[in-house]
Amino acid sequence: MIASKPAICDRNGVNQETPDRRFMLPFAGRRVNPPPIWLMRQAGRYLPEYRKVRAEAGSFLDLCYKPRLAAEVSLQPVRRYGFDAAILFSDILVVPDALGQGVRFVEGEGPRLDPIRSSEDLTRLALAKTHDKFALVSETVERLRRDLPRDTALIGFCGAPWTVAVYVAEGRGSGDQRAARSWAYRDPEGFGKLIELLTDASIEYLSGQARAGADALQIFDSWAGSLPDDEFERWVIGPTRRIVDVIRKRHSGLPIIGFPRGAGAVLHRYIEATGVDGVSCDTACPLAVMQRIARGETVVQGNLDPMLLVRGGEALDRRVDDICEVMHGLPFVFNLGHGIVPETPPENVTRLVKCLRRGA
Numbered sequence: 001m002i003a004s005k006p007a008i009c010d011r012n013g014v015n016q017e018t019p020d021r022r023f024m025l026p027f028a029g030r031r032v033n034p035p036p037i038w039l040m041r042q043a044g045r046y047l048p049e050y051r052k053v054r055a056e057a058g059s060f061l062d063l064c065y066k067p068r069l070a071a072e073v074s075l076q077p078v079r080r081y082g083f084d085a086a087i088l089f090s091d092i093l094v095v096p097d098a099l100g101q102g103v104r105f106v107e108g109e110g111p112r113l114d115p116i117r118s119s120e121d122l123t124r125l126a127l128a129k130t131h132d133k134f135a136l137v138s139e140t141v142e143r144l145r146r147d148l149p150r151d152t153a154l155i156g157f158c159g160a161p162w163t164v165a166v167y168v169a170e171g172r173g174s175g176d177q178r179a180a181r182s183w184a185y186r187d188p189e190g191f192g193k194l195i196e197l198l199t200d201a202s203i204e205y206l207s208g209q210a211r212a213g214a215d216a217l218q219i220f221d222s223w224a225g226s227l228p229d230d231e232f233e234r235w236v237i238g239p240t241r242r243i244v245d246v247i248r249k250r251h252s253g254l255p256i257i258g259f260p261r262g263a264g265a266v267l268h269r270y271i272e273a274t275g276v277d278g279v280s281c282d283t284a285c286p287l288a289v290m291q292r293i294a295r296g297e298t299v300v301q302g303n304l305d306p307m308l309l310v311r312g313g314e315a316l317d318r319r320v321d322d323i324c325e326v327m328h329g330l331p332f333v334f335n336l337g338h339g340i341v342p343e344t345p346p347e348n349v350t351r352l353v354k355c356l357r358r359g360a
């Protein structure tokens, strides 16, 4: 196991051992023009080189647990596009899988899990089971840090406990999060035990990634968007705050970015109460709101519509310019408002990067 070293930072919080990672500068209060760029789900099926490695690996989870291949697919978009950051290749559902739930990815349908909907079901999961699978993910991070260009940052991640709980309870993705929400109302104590277990596991998952060399961490809360405000406090804010607190204590100086997709009117509350260093804004977040948040010194990431990236052309260039104009001079990282979709033409991503960096 690698011991975590305290970062040597200058007065602006820039790590002096790695001052050349552009992605890190907005988090140290530095202004960067053009802004750093990476894209959510930048490694994936829209890339022919990904599909080739994926076919070689067997199942999707096999790929996540084979450090050599996982590192390779994480490097692919960096090689092709020169992004300022790579994201670890893994999945938010590695956490319930490692806890013992058993996760399968059905071709063309997405993830399937045997649902857990009560305290009795919960006995199937245990933190003690996670060690070997989490260690494989940390090994991917170690390889990546070794093989990435020195000036490319590496982002580690987990799913937020609420979003992972939606998959755990439903057994699949769910637009209305029915199984998780009804369990939370029927038996808040039992559901609270699940959230606590997922929070503990997420902390270990992220800590392993931080020790292995991740430069920043992102917490994906893809289903944060439909809870009433009191439930949002309890199941989204509370557990996220605990992850941020513990990780910050263990790995000081490592930026943590939250992605509370669909948070809308409670986005400000999320930023203030969780203590994240940065927030990834979804496609529906108005640019004026992003600007206001960034003026308050929270780093903003976002929020190009992935469907406009499918469309490409001048409409894409125009929107890229609009976003950059509004966010100019502010702590900002260019990204999508949600993950890249498989039908995205790879050449549109080339166009996006060129458009962002022209004149640089």
Ligand code: CP3
Binding pocket: 040, 041, 042, 043, 044, 045, 054, 060, 087, 088, 089, 090, 091, 092, 093, 105, 109, 110, 111, 157, 173, 220, 222, 338, 339
């Ligand atoms: O470049 C990267 O971002 C790679 C790492 C990564 C993956 N998933 C790989 C992946 C990351 C950061 C994720 C996050 C993730 N996974 C989220 C949060 C972000 C979001 O999109 O809202 C969620 C909700 C998941 C759960 C998940 N994983 C679903 C619902 C699916 C099936 C739908 C889909 O997009 O395929 C996955 C599979 C998955 N995760 C793939 C990849 C590359 C495709 C799997 C394949 O190759 O068959």
